Amino acid sequence: MLEGPNTRQRDGASERRREIQEIAAQLFARKGYRGTSIRDIGEKAGVLGGSLYHHIKSKDALFVELHNEALNSAAERIAQAMAAQADPWEKLRAACRTLLEIQSDPNSLTLPMMNDFREVPDKVRAELIECRDKFEALFAGLVRDLPLPDDIDRSIYRNLLLSLLNSVADWYRPGRLSPQEIGDQVYRIFRHHCPPA
Amino acid sequence: MLEGPNTRQRDGASERRREIQEIAAQLFARKGYRGTSIRDIGEKAGVLGGSLYHHIKSKDALFVELHNEALNSAAERIAQAMAAQADPWEKLRAACRTLLEIQSDPNSLTLPMMNDFREVPDKVRAELIECRDKFEALFAGLVRDLPLPDDIDRSIYRNLLLSLLNSVADWYRPGRLSPQEIGDQVYRIFRHHCPPA
């Protein structure tokens, strides 16, 4: 209801567009694709739903755009954290910590990463998967370089690691362990598997 | 469109109810709560949406009922599989294999276990969580008895294990590894952590 009228007007159009994107990202992240209506986004932005169509093309396009931005931004941060480590296991640890940090930040436009594959229209899903594949390739490379025992299937290992990291947002609550500490826990569980050198 | 008219009529009402439950369970599992309309369920049952209300009270009640039945049935199967093993790690292995089997069967009414927490009305979510807590207690007991290293947080370990097992349905595709083999992989990843006795 209350809106701050002190928004700068320097570059009105694109700045307003950014505001709307951030609002939409938060709502999508919290309520999912279907649970977030154009009118919901408008309400938080202080306008009626229809008015948003000056800034967005469609709900689908907005969702895909936010999802892919978030994924690319996350991939970049993780790649940087991994690059700072030489040991494969330390790369895994850095990746876990970074992704956990991203996933547990409720206010970042980077958060969404919504795995709501089922609740999204087919056409949207296809675009989501395409972008996600690139993200998963990052983890495929990471897992490829780990010295894992022979009886561990790397494809399964990677899928488990990824789905685990993605679902942390479902049960993470601030206050107890920090994202970094949880990341370390993930690392410890997935790590001990050195082959008996 | 085609319906088999050879349905027995022995106990018409309750048998019909069971049919509708199975149809609804499959749709909910595949399309989620919001993605499944009463009319969708009716269509698969060969009737109009409104006609279902002779057999169900509401969409919410139907969903909660199916969810809780699935959860209780799964908990029972897992408890039995665990009871057949004495060693704590073998209990974990049995639990992983059984849950994986349940989660990857696309035709079982037991499957749904839908973690669509976000797309469900608040009132429904509260009822879902209540039942899920009991299910999670089963795993809490399992994890409590594992001889884990001191630097592993059992609460995190359990959350990771559960969210991992639940999200397998997102990427599992029949053909490659069997559910049991995947269950064994999960077991291997989560196991190696014996403390240096």
Next chain:
DNA sequence: CCTACCGATCGGTAGG
């Protein structure tokens, strides 16, 4: 189990 309908909500648009 159907016909016929309800009130609500949805994404989106025309026209200003």
Next chain:
DNA sequence: CCTACCGATCGGTAGG
């Protein structure tokens, strides 16, 4: 950015 509206779809009900 609003008014006013569209066609579609939703869960659910009355009355037979």
